[in-house]
Amino acid sequence: MKRILCILSLLFFITACDDGNLTVDVIDFSEVAAQKCSDKDVIYKVKDAEMLFIEIPASTFINDVTVEGEPIEVTINSTNKVTYRKYDGTVSSANICPTIPDATPNLKEQWNATSGIIQITSTAIKSTNSTDNSTRITGYTYNIVFKNITFQKPTGPQVYETFIFGNYVRNVDRLAFGFNEEVDKSTCVSDNRIFDFSVGEVFTLDVENYDTMFANEVTTTPRTALISSSNKLSYRLYSGTITNAYFCANTIPTIPTLLQQWNAIDGIEATSGIIEVSTTTLTTTTYQHTIRLKKVTLKKGNSEFSLGDDYLFGTLITN
Template sequence: MKRILSILTLLFIINACDDGDLTIDTIDFSEVTAKKCDLKDIIYKVKDSEMLILAIPATTFPNDQTPDGTPITLPINTTNQVIYRQYSSTVSSDNICPTVPSANPSLTEEWKATAGTIQITSTAIYAPTTSNGTKITNYNHYIVFKNVTFQTPNGTQVYENYVFGNYTTTATALAFGFDTEVQKSTCDNRIFNFNGSEALILDVANYATLFENAVTTTPRTAVIDSTNKLTYQLYSNTVNDTYFCTTPTTPVLSQEWKADNSVTDVSGIIEVTTTTLWTDFQHTIRFKKVTFKRGNSTFYLGDDVLYGSFITTP
């Protein structure tokens, strides 16, 4: 009799502790690649008959890195939604991406997140270029849900730390298709290299010294700093010298990258070699170990990159 009472007491205690708020259900998409709908701000993962959905504005994902230790943090709400779905059979993008999603297979269960936060850590993905340089091709966004609470048919399911995983976006392409002919501005001392909507601009304080009309036996040098500036700019349409001398409202500046200040005798070096061309002088400019920065992102132009040449008349 005592044994029966003990068992009943234990069952009572277990039932008393189960308030229906937690279940033992788990969802695991750790090995699944995240994809995005073409026409909707929806990122999703599909595994057989299961789908994990993150409905979030595309503008959330910057064309930039996040600072170290400072991810983007968003609340889970009606704007930033996290949803888990179970279907009657194998599911696909057709069940989420079209304006009118397919109803086959049928939805059998849905969990909606009602609380928690979304953390996004963004890092640049690089590809090599000439002269040991690099370019940013993509940004990887590592997404984690913190203290996410799902409302399920059996109550609530809570994850203190749920890793959604990686989602990759394509970086804006910087063509850098410049030729070897540069030109001096007609309105100031800037030196330009243009390629359609791109401009690589050198603005030096000591123009007369750096581009003296005298043949060099050793290259003249200057360093990138607060007075000697190198800037890359990308516009919405074609630009030229006239644009920079009059600064009209269009085309619009899309991106601007500024060269980092130099480290003495190590990086950020401007090198000029001057030769004669008949009675004129030709100045050839090279950049040594230059790194460009925009926001929290950087790319390395290269160890030794030819900027181009221009001619001056004495």
């Protein structure tokens, strides 16, 4: 009788310990590179017979750097989806990207995320010119983490407080900077503004003390000024070709469209953000002003890049 009671007690104990608890399945894609479907807003990872993918608008991945400690946050819902799948064979992009995905291998199991937050932290990828120390942004890395995500499995829910999806890398076009060395001074705008343009690119320099900086006198040492609210440097990229007529219009034309604007960061005396102008004579009545930018950094939003130690803005001819 005692033996029977012990067996019953043991069975009760096992049942009580289970108490409906679910087996925790481990999925790990941390070492797998993320890819994006070319015709869908789907970012996915594949590992042998497993796939993990995110469906969120491409606009979520901004071309900018996120502030430290302030990632982009997207709530998981019927629009922003996270899904895990397991197949009976090796999978590829053909099982997720086409309008009609491949039917093989066969889907064995699917988990759908029902709640949680997608956190995205963005950093800039830069190339560096070792000769002049200039940098250019060539892309962005998006580190993706799921917070408090709940997957609904066939056997019930599974919750992760933190689930690291990993990095998704997106390339961007380098700014061309296809300017000529000779710049123009528009007769249509303020006398303090010098500009250069090449197709859809415009580089504008506004100098407060224009008459002093570009005086018709030969210099022995360059005249200098710091980038500031009074001495402004801006790079703009438009959707179409810019001509002098654009600057002459009474109101700013809506076409071509402004796509990007980068503004120079204020300079620091003898350190950075320095405008230098050297003047020589071409004829007895003609002067050539060579404008150089020393250690100037351009910024848009939270992203920035350097023009380098010594950037030739161009030459200006005056009479």
